[in-house]
Amino acid sequence: MNELSDCPNCNALFVKTQFRIVCQECFLVEEKHFETVYYFLRKRGNKSVALKEITGGRLK
Numbered sequence: 455m456n457e458l459s460d461c462p463n464c465n466a467l468f469v470k471t472q473f474r475i476v477c478q479e480c481f482l483v484e485e486k487h488f489e490t491v492y493y494f495l496r497k498r499g500n501k502s503v504a505l506k507e508i509t510g511g512r513l514k
């Protein structure tokens with residue numbers, strides 16, 4: 455069931471679904487970030503170092 459919720463990233467009001475836990479804007483940013491990270495992982499091929507960097511970058 456969908457419900458109105460505050461975006462945990464930017465506090466914008468958006469419709470929360472089981473697939474979307476942040477607003478549209480943040481979702482697109484996250485998606486782009488994920489693509490960048492994915493590309494980075496494939497390019498570097500060094501998972502342990504990359505994962506540490508991802509964790510550090512995503513947690514505030």
Ligand SMILES: [Zn+2]
Pocket residue numbers: 461462463464465466476477478479480481
């Ligand atoms: Zn947001």
